[in-house]
Amino acid sequence: MKILVCISKAPDTTAKIAFTDGNTKFDEAGVQFIVNPYDEWYALVRGLELKEANGGTVTVLNVGGADSDPIIRKALAIGADDAVRIDAETTDALYVAKQIANYAKENGFDMVLSGKETIDYNGSQIGGMVAELMDVPYVSLASKLEMNGNTAIIEREIEGGVEVIEVNGPFVLSAAKGMAEARIPNMRGIMAARSKPLTVVAASDESSATVIKGFTLPPEKSGCKYVDTAEELVALLHNEAKAI
Amino acid sequence: MSVLIYADSNNGALTKNAFEAANYGAQLAQATGTDAIAVVAGTASGLEELGKYGVSKVMHVSDASLDNFDPQKIAHVVAQATSVTGADTIVFAHDYTGKSVAPRLSAKLDAGLVSGAIALPNGNVVKKAVFSGKAFAEIEITTAIKIISVLPNSVDKLEIEGSATVEAFSVDLPSTGITVKEIKKESTELSLTEADIVVSAGRGLKGPENWGMVEELAKELGAATACSRPVADIGWRPHHEHVGQTGLAIRPNLYIAAGISGAIQHLAGVNGSKVIVVINTDAEAPFFKAADYGIVGYAFEILPQMLEAIKKLKA
Numbered sequence: 001m002k003i004l005v006c007i008s009k010a011p012d013t014t015a016k017i018a019f020t021d022g023n024t025k026f027d028e029a030g031v032q033f034i035v036n037p038y039d040e041w042y043a044l045v046r047g048l049e050l051k052e053a054n055g056g057t058v059t060v061l062n063v064g065g066a067d068s069d070p071i072i073r074k075a076l077a078i079g080a081d082d083a084v085r086i087d088a089e090t091t092d093a094l095y096v097a098k099q100i101a102n103y104a105k106e107n108g109f110d111m112v113l114s115g116k117e118t119i120d121y122n123g124s125q126i127g128g129m130v131a132e133l134m135d136v137p138y139v140s141l142a143s144k145l146e147m148n149g150n151t152a153i154i155e156r157e158i159e160g161g162v163e164v165i166e167v168n169g170p171f172v173l174s175a176a177k178g179m180a181e182a183r184i185p186n187m188r189g190i191m192a193a194r195s196k197p198l199t200v201v202a203a204s205d206e207s208s209a210t211v212i213k214g215f216t217l218p219p220e221k222s223g224c225k226y227v228d229t230a231e232e233l234v235a236l237l238h239n240e241a242k243a244i
Numbered sequence: 245m246s247v248l249i250y251a252d253s254n255n256g257a258l259t260k261n262a263f264e265a266a267n268y269g270a271q272l273a274q275a276t277g278t279d280a281i282a283v284v285a286g287t288a289s290g291l292e293e294l295g296k297y298g299v300s301k302v303m304h305v306s307d308a309s310l311d312n313f314d315p316q317k318i319a320h321v322v323a324q325a326t327s328v329t330g331a332d333t334i335v336f337a338h339d340y341t342g343k344s345v346a347p348r349l350s351a352k353l354d355a356g357l358v359s360g361a362i363a364l365p366n367g368n369v370v371k372k373a374v375f376s377g378k379a380f381a382e383i384e385i386t387t388a389i390k391i392i393s394v395l396p397n398s399v400d401k402l403e404i405e406g407s408a409t410v411e412a413f414s415v416d417l418p419s420t421g422i423t424v425k426e427i428k429k430e431s432t433e434l435s436l437t438e439a440d441i442v443v444s445a446g447r448g449l450k451g452p453e454n455w456g457m458v459e460e461l462a463k464e465l466g467a468a469t470a471c472s473r474p475v476a477d478i479g480w481r482p483h484h485e486h487v488g489q490t491g492l493a494i495r496p497n498l499y500i501a502a503g504i505s506g507a508i509q510h511l512a513g514v515n516g517s518k519v520i521v522v523i524n525t526d527a528e529a530p531f532f533k534a535a536d537y538g539i540v541g542y543a544f545e546i547l548p549q550m551l552e553a554i555k556k557l558k559a
């Protein structure tokens with residue numbers, strides 16, 4: 001089984017969110033970057049579990065610059081066999097998806113896994129775009145993935161429940177909570193990651209379809225109103241906030 | 245030139261999100277002096293209802309093979325409808341279906357997509373929340389055809405008088421490798437993402453045996469229950485109740501948090517709530533900075549007292 005896991009670089013969840021260049025760029029000063037949690041905890045770990053059970057390989061793929069290499073090494077330390085970085089400045093989701101799809105089509109994979117969204121742009125777009133470009137099924141927000149021969153049995157979240165889906169042939173999936181438990185790389189994994197192959201390939205010439213004009217921060221809360229008793233609170237929620 | 249809306253249906257009826265998307269599309273069409281046309285896939289009735297939301301025409305592909313989840317087929321249907329109507333803007337709801345179909349359509353038509361829009365576009369520029377609600381971005385779509393998916397519960401509804409004609413629309417569907425085997429409903433409990441009120445609790449509740457007071461308060465308020473991540477991780481509560489940056493993102497009208505410190509990752513999933521109430525023994529708990537109302541005190545005392553006060557209010 002050939003498994004491709006797409007990972008993206010995301011600011012640490014505690015990072016201070018600030019902008020530069022007239023509020024058009026995320027301020028990376030002092031920000032620590034991590035593997036996007038959904039990609040790492042769910043997509044990558046489930047890919048590794050499937051490989052461990054059925055044999056095969058797990059390749060991680062990142063579209064980005066050399067500043068992505070540390071997070072790629074982290075994915076290798078967790079257990080991926082090899083890594084590919086498509087050397088590009090990521091302009092928008094469609095551009096990134098085209099890069100991934102071009103690579104995946106050329107190299108043939110049984111499945112392409114990613115997280116359900118990135119924690120920076122919260123787009124939930126890449127997986128669906130890649131699937132369309134590859135002309136294969138896409139299952140979004142999947143919480144369970146089992147293989148039965150060439151058939152994948154997948155559960156995906158829907159409003160108020162889950163749907164069980166069967167897919168035959170190659171597919172793309174975006175992973176949500178429930179898919180797997182996060183793994184912490186051990187010393188051996190970290191040492192091994194240093195010598196695993198990380199191939200850098202040139203980006204293909206593709207266009208993007210959106211451009212970020214600017215960022216704003218949400219207005220500050222006007223301040224917390226402290227009350228002493230539950231009764232007072234309920235009265236305020238009823239009369240002032242009109243929330244109950 | 246027109247605005248095309250994909251109106252999703254479930255079990256033969258249009259969804260709440262479908263009407264929201266329709267209304268968003270109709271407001272946009274009105275602002276730009278064009279028509280709002282909806283496309284519906286699969287068995288569904290009551291489609292004229294869309295007229296009350298500002299849609300003038302509904303194109304209905306009633307093929308029953310569209311009744312089950314298959315984003316490949318739906319994207320194909322919407323692409324066909326786009327070409328027939330010459331629409332230059334396509335609107336989805338940013339829900340489970342929209343997240344599956346809109347990106348496919350974007351790649352199919354090579355059209356820019358902004359997902360999770362929280363306001364009507366300003367020209368070609370669309371506003372959405374980024375960094376898990378910690379900031380907003382204004383994103384310009386630079387392609388001739390534009391796709392927007394609207395975050396549920398985020399754009400005010402505008403009454404638009406009118407009626408819609410419903411026309412059959414036939415499309416040759418591609419064959420795909422996907423089959424729906426079963427649909428499992430979680431339970432009859434209120435869905436967290438749809439709930440108006442959410443009562444949530446964290447490690448400050450000390451143990452699963454103390455959740456009775458959370459559930460009782462939620463029941464009295466017609467609310468859903470939620471929890472912080474460690475509480476789900478230790479197994480005090482089911483995983484599907486975990487809210488935050490790595491769990492569910494919710495935006496209820498009222499979010500009541502008891503015994504939750506308000507870590508940045510927790511806030512990221514709830515900061516879209518309209519009113520936030522925090523109950524915590526520690527006056528320095530970071531959650532108070534994000535709260536509208538706060539009580540410094542023991543959850544074990546405050547939650548039962550709130551229940552009593554609400555019962556009294558109702559009586």
Ligand SMILES: Cc1cc2nc3c(=O)[nH]c(=O)nc-3n(C[C@H](O)[C@H](O)[C@H](O)COP(=O)(O)OP(=O)(O)OC[C@H]3O[C@@H](n4cnc5c(N)ncnc54)[C@H](O)[C@@H]3O)c2cc1C
Nearest residue numbers: 446447448472473488489490503504505507509510525543
């Ligand atoms: C990458 C990453 C992602 C994460 N994602 C999430 C996420 O999605 N969601 C999430 O919730 N967390 C997430 N976390 C964890 C987060 O950082 C916090 O650790 C977590 O939210 C704390 O949970 P808590 O508030 O229940 O517990 P604690 O931090 O232990 O806080 C308990 C609070 O209860 C108060 N308290 C104690 N006793 C009482 C009492 N009797 N009555 C009232 N108050 C009392 C205490 O003063 C304290 O403020 C994430 C962390 C990381 C690193």
